[in-house]
Amino acid sequence: MSGARGRDGAANGRVGHTAPGRDGHRTPRRDGAAHGRDGAAHGQDGAAHGRDGAAYGQGGTAHGQGGAVHGQGGYGVPGREAGAPDLWVVVPAYNEAASLPGTLAALAAQQDTAFALVVVDNASTDATAEVVREFARSAPFPVELVPEPEPGAGTAADTGFRYAVRAGARLLLRTDADCLPARDWMAVARAEFGRGAELLCGRSVPRPDERPTFAEARLLPALVRLSALYGRYRAAHRGPRFRAPYVLCHGHNLGITAALYVRCGGAPRERLEEGSEDVTLLNRAREHSGRVVRVEHLVVRSSLRRLRSWGARRTLLWYWDRRYRPVDTEEVHVR
Structure with a gap:
């Protein structure tokens, strides 16, 4: 599977503030030791993520104000360097150049910006990567851009989560590239983790800028x-x-400890049309922890674009075990 995700770790180049390059911009450096050469360090099943560290990149330092972030070798959850963020946000993105700026702006506006961000570019053919690079130049936190050529929301999310864990994350949050986390999203999540929760399932409400109707x-x-x-x-x-x-859990608004993520096996590496990766992750986590909580005040504003494109009936059937699937799988990605 490592071949499917590329054999050149440099493709996972990090963006933001590293050593200056010839053109005045910051350029990443390679450091294979930073992420380990043994893919097993990325989870409980090294074979699932490639036998060499290239699957998750050989790139050097993290970027933004957070400074250098390097994971340490070994299995399970690695150590964390002094001063490195303990909380990471994962955002999978496929052809989201139009919507992603809003999500990034919402993250930059957080009351608590003591976190790192990893955006997983899931083989986008638009300017998604350029949007991330531009944002990273002035982001108030470290920003990572990681490519994942294998299609699938679950696959991209898993890549991002494991990348963050490998970099030393202890706490993980996920949202999607068409969503707007509330300004206190990070602060609420950190407080809930502090109370001992291991999996947070937040509330989803429609984006107000899309002017939802009463029904929506x-x-x-x-x-x-x-x-x-x-x-x-x-x-x-x-x-x-x-x-x-069992609790209601949205993939675009969940948090999980790195320890539980590794322990339960993480998100399934599957295509969007193959299943609900958030429900699978929820059930895997429930098998390993009793500290799974629904947090109503952990709020993310989500897009109505699928509902408006497909209608209520098809949308509900889609979320009900994918009982509706478009004939053309590309239509799964509503843009």
């Missing part, structure tokens, strides 16, 4: 909650192997 703002979220209640009583989500109750 009220009725659809109510239906989503009803479906989550149904999910709680499904046989697949119940049983003695689970240590915490």
